[in-house]
Amino acid sequence: MIANNRPTIALPSDMNYTVNNAVWETLKASNHTCKCCGFQAMPSKAVLSGYMQVINGEVYCAICAASQQLQQAIMNRQDHGFLIATNDMSQSDVSNLCREIGFIMVSDDDPRQQVASQTYERLLKSELEYSQFQFLSKQEPSTVEGFANCLEYLPPISDTQKQKLFGKITYVPNFSVFRRIYSFWKSHTS
Numbered sequence: 549m550i551a552n553n554r555p556t557i558a559l560p561s562d563m564n565y566t567v568n569n570a571v572w573e574t575l576k577a578s579n580h581t582c583k584c585c586g587f588q589a590m591p592s593k594a595v596l597s598g599y600m601q602v603i604n605g606e607v608y609c610a611i612c613a614a615s616q617q618l619q620q621a622i623m624n625r626q627d628h629g630f631l632i633a634t635n636d637m638s639q640s641d642v643s644n645l646c647r648e649i650g651f652i653m654v655s656d657d658d659p660r661q662q663v664a665s666q667t668y669e670r671l672l673k674s675e676l677e678y679s680q681f682q683f684l685s686k687q688e689p690s691t692v693e694g695f696a697n698c699l700e701y702l703p704p705i706s707d708t709q710k711q712k713l714f715g716k717i718t719y720v721p722n723f724s725v726f727r728r729i730y731s732f733w734k735s736h737t738s
C-alpha cells in the first residue's frame with residue numbers, strides 16, 4: 549500500500565546519496581534487500597546505497613521507497629510516477645513488473661522491447677480517474693505529485709480506513725525518471 553511518509557533524507561538530484569555508517573549497517577544487515585518487493589541490489593563503490601533507501605529503519609528499493617514517500621523528488625522530479633488502482637496486484641507485484649520492463653527497455657538489443665512497452669502502457673491505463681478521488685480534492689490527481697497534494701488535505705484517519713481507501717492503489721514509476729536506476733540495477737545484479 550502506498551504511504552505519504554515525510555522524506556527521511558533529502559536526496560541529491562542524482563539519487564546517489566552519501567551513505568553514513570548507520571544507514572550502511574542497515575543496508576548491509578538486509579543484504580540490500582527491499583522489504584516490500586524482495587529485490588536485492590548490489591552496491592558499487594560509486595553507488596554505495598545501490599539505490600536502496602532506509603525508511604523507518606526498513607530497507608526499500610527506489611520504487612517501493614517512492615511509494616512510501618510520494619513527496620520525495622526522484623531525479624529532481626516531483627512527477628516521478630503514477631498511481632493506479634489495481635485489484636489483484638500488490639505494490640510488490642507492480643514494483644517487480646516495472647523493474648523487469650525497465651531492464652528490457654534499457655537494453656539496446658532486447659527483442660522483447662515492444663511487448664514490454666505495451667505492457668507498461670496497459671498498466672498505466674488503469675491510471676486513477678479523477679472521479680474516484682473527488683472527495684479528496686478538486687485538483688486532478690493524474691500523477692503522484694497531485695495525489696500527494698491531495699493527501700496533505702486529508703484529516704488524520706485510522707490504518708483500517710487507510711487500507712480501505714488506498715489499499716488497492718499502487719505506485720508505478722515513470723520509466724524516463726527511473727532509467728538511470730534501472731541501468732544501474734541491471735548491470736549490478738547477480
Ligand SMILES: [Zn+2]
Nearest residue numbers: 582585609612
Ligand atoms: Zn521494492
